[in-house]
Amino acid sequence: MLTVVLGNATTTLGIVREGHVDAHWSVSSDPARTADEWAVLVRGLVGDDLADAEGVAVAATVPGILTRWREMMARHLPDLPLVVVGAGVRTGIPVLTDNPREVGADRVANALAAVTLHGGPVVVVDVGGTATTLDVVNPAGQYVGGAIAPGVQVALEALGRRAAQLREVELARPRAVIARNTVEAVQSGLVFGTAAMVEGLVARAAEELGSPDGLRVVATGPYAELVAPEVACFTDLEPHLTLLGLEQLFVRNSRTR
Structure with missing residues (x-):
């Protein structure tokens, strides 16, 4: 499909x-x-x-x-x-947020695919260009919320607009955190900064869940492979998690439409 x-x-x-x-x-x-x-x-x-x-x-x-x-x-x-995917679609996962309709369709698909592949509890980290999102499913298999932060590409473009002397750079892994030139300094901030942010968010989310045993942290998104080597808490890398979740959502809903 x-x-x-x-x-x-x-x-x-x-x-x-x-x-x-x-x-x-x-x-x-x-x-x-x-x-x-x-x-x-x-x-x-x-x-x-x-x-x-x-x-x-x-x-x-x-x-x-x-x-x-x-x-x-x-x-x-x-x-x-x-x-x-939207309001009225059968997801198979209880969405326990203040307003379930606000949860993005891609985030619902990610959560469903992660639970299907790995069970709960699980945290999905989608490292995107526009936004990096965190989605949390508790041990009972319920979607309980998450976090949204600026994405890698948005951060890079914002630097270029606001800092006149920072020219456009390629998004690539730098040699070290302590960079010796401007290009690698920007790369360091974006790659290692995103990795540190993700590790901090996951640690806080795990604490709020009660630090459950067997917590899986699944990385996905267009920039997941770029930052994954620097994120110690990632247990799984699934680059096409959203596409897999959409297949499952189609199967759950196609018979009713």
């Missing part, structure tokens, strides 16, 4: 079969892209796999792009079942 994450900066598409990501692609989340342009792009990327897809599962953080996707599905792929 085709799973899609419509993110703020990047849209990720994947072909998932029985818990395995066979192929995946990333494109820009261009808000000006029309429904017809999305159709051309999807067909060009997915190709013959689209004909074999059982359906499409979508998680969206950008309402405008989701509207284009609904138009694209209705016009170009009307025979494919569509499940959009």
Whole structure:
């Protein structure tokens, strides 16, 4: 099946079969892209796999792009079942937050996939460009909340806008924390700073959970592999966790739609 994450900066598409990501692609989340342009792009990327897809599962953080996707599905792929993660979707996980509707669709998918793969308690850390998120499932298998921090790319762009002498740098692992040039100093702050932030958030979350035995900490997201070697608390690295969770959400909901 085709799973899609419509993110703020990047849209990720994947072909998932029985818990395995066979192929995946990333494109820009261009808000000006029309429904017809999305159709051309999807067909060009997915190709013959689209004909074999059982359906499409979508998680969206950008309402405008989701509207284009609904138009694209209705016009170009009307025979494919569509499940959009949101209010009313069966998740299989109790969401114990003040307002469950506020929890992002990608975060719900991450939590479901992590619990399915590893059980609870589990903390999912999605190291993204726009935001780095922490999502917590307690030992009873209930989603109890999390944290949202600025992402790696947002931090880098903010430095470039606010600090005139800091030119654009490549996001890469620096040689050491104590850098000897400006480029590596920025890389150090972003990579090691994100790692330290994640370790601190996970430690505090574990303490609030009562420091349960067997806590798994699962890393995912586009920058997870960049920072994972510097984060001692990570127990698992699942780069495509959201896509796997979307497949599970589709299975839970396709029969009711």
